[in-house]
Amino acid sequence: MKRSEGVPSAMVGESERRSRIVMIASTLALVMSVALNVLLARNVRNLTYARSTRISENQLRVGETVPSITANRLGGRQSTISYQSADQPTVLYIFAPSCTWCARNMDNLKTLIDKESGTYRFVGLSLSEEGLADYIAKNDLKLPIYSGLPNETKQAYKLSGTPQTIVVSPEGKVLQNWPGAYVGDQQKQVEAFFHVNLPGLRPAPSSQTIGGD
Numbered sequence: 001m002k003r004s005e006g007v008p009s010a011m012v013g014e015s016e017r018r019s020r021i022v023m024i025a026s027t028l029a030l031v032m033s034v035a036l037n038v039l040l041a042r043n044v045r046n047l048t049y050a051r052s053t054r055i056s057e058n059q060l061r062v063g064e065t066v067p068s069i070t071a072n073r074l075g076g077r078q079s080t081i082s083y084q085s086a087d088q089p090t091v092l093y094i095f096a097p098s099c100t101w102c103a104r105n106m107d108n109l110k111t112l113i114d115k116e117s118g119t120y121r122f123v124g125l126s127l128s129e130e131g132l133a134d135y136i137a138k139n140d141l142k143l144p145i146y147s148g149l150p151n152e153t154k155q156a157y158k159l160s161g162t163p164q165t166i167v168v169s170p171e172g173k174v175l176q177n178w179p180g181a182y183v184g185d186q187q188k189q190v191e192a193f194f195h196v197n198l199p200g201l202r203p204a205p206s207s208q209t210i211g212g213d
Contacts, residue, residue, distance in 0.1 A: 058158055058160070059177060060174050061177070062174050062177065064173065065171075065172050065173050066156060066168060067156055067172070068080055068082045068084075069146065069149065070150070071149050071150070071153070072148035074132065074147075083168050083171070083172045084171070088121045089167055090120070090170075091120045091165065091166075092125055092165070092167075093122065093123070093124050093165055094125045094162055094166070095124065095127070095162050096126060097126065097132055097135035098128065099163065101162070101180070101181045102181075103202065104181060104202045108190070108200070110141075112190075112198075115194070116194050117142075120194075123143060123144055124141060124143050124145040125145075125147070127149070127154075127159065127162060132145070132147055161179060164177075164179045165178040165190070181201060182198055182201070187200065
């Protein structure tokens with residue numbers, strides 16, 4: 001650095017020292033910021049992976065074997081859903097009459113039933129009996145409906161939310177498992193699996209906030 005005339009050399013040296021200190025401090029701050037961002041990104045990635053792992057662990061996986069289901073048909077008569085007795089794969093549709101997303105997904109379900117009932121056996125499993133008869137009549141559902149599932153069945157099938165769609169082979173093995181309504185990538189997956197075009201979700205009621213039940 002060119003020293004200015006009349007400026008003592010001691011002052012020039014002090015200025016240069018301060019400049020170096022500022023430069024070193026700025027460099028250290030930049031390095032620490034980059035390192036912190038990398039650490040945060042890694043933590044977010046790890047948390048996302050852990051969350052997705054926990055979710056997958058709480059759901060049926062493709063290839064798992066599931067037991068037959070004994071539950072109540074509408075009217076209270078107990079009956080058993082046996083996969084071995086069917087020549088076709090069985091589509092289990094789990095719903096509840098009070099479920100908003102089940103109502104919004106209704107057109108998709110009815111389209112599947114209309115187009116694929118010759119290839120698949122469709123069975124409805126309601127997690128609630130309240131208002132069930134009126135719900136079936138109102139939506140003109142053309143599939144056998146069961147309710148009153150035992151706790152061991154809910155645990156074996158890892159049922160929690162609604163709607164949910166599980167496809168089971170005649171050998172009792174899970175072929176597909178879709179939790180939730182058919183929207184976004186999941187709608188595309190369902191369409192590709194069944195080779196159909198779905199109409200999509202019904203509009204949300206004006207009082208519903210985004211997020212669903």
